[in-house]
Amino acid sequence: MKPGRLATIALAVVFLPMVVPAHAATIQIVMENLVISPAEATAKVGDTIEWVNKDVFAHTATARGGDFDVMLPPKKSATFVLKKAGTVEYYCRYHPNMKATLKVEP
Numbered sequence: 001m002k003p004g005r006l007a008t009i010a011l012a013v014v015f016l017p018m019v020v021p022a023h024a025a026t027i028q029i030v031m032e033n034l035v036i037s038p039a040e041a042t043a044k045v046g047d048t049i050e051w052v053n054k055d056v057f058a059h060t061a062t063a064r065g066g067d068f069d070v071m072l073p074p075k076k077s078a079t080f081v082l083k084k085a086g087t088v089e090y091y092c093r094y095h096p097n098m099k100a101t102l103k104v105e106p
């Protein structure tokens with residue numbers, strides 16, 4: 001087998017799960033040095049958001065509309081399954097400058 005073909009197969013294995021529509025995805029959002037990244041993420045209803053707190057202090061992912069309020073202890077991660085579509089602005093209750101947007105598609 002040529003190396004080029006092997007690379008193609010490897011790419012297919014990596015990207016195939018992303019194009020299967022019925023497959024709910026997990027989207028990882030990192031909190032590090034008081035910054036949420038990506039600050040703007042897009043997901044679909046049924047997807048799981050996993051926030052990863054890499055800081056040594058606690059954060060929260062608190063939706064302004066009250067859709068979710070996820071506690072993130074230092075060096076821990078937590079998940080939330082998206083239940084409804086819409087654009088959600090969320091922030092950290094302890095560090096209100098930490099803000100991000102989540103666009104949830106139906």
Ligand SMILES: [Cu+2]
Nearest residue numbers: 059092094095
């Ligand atoms: Cu915080």
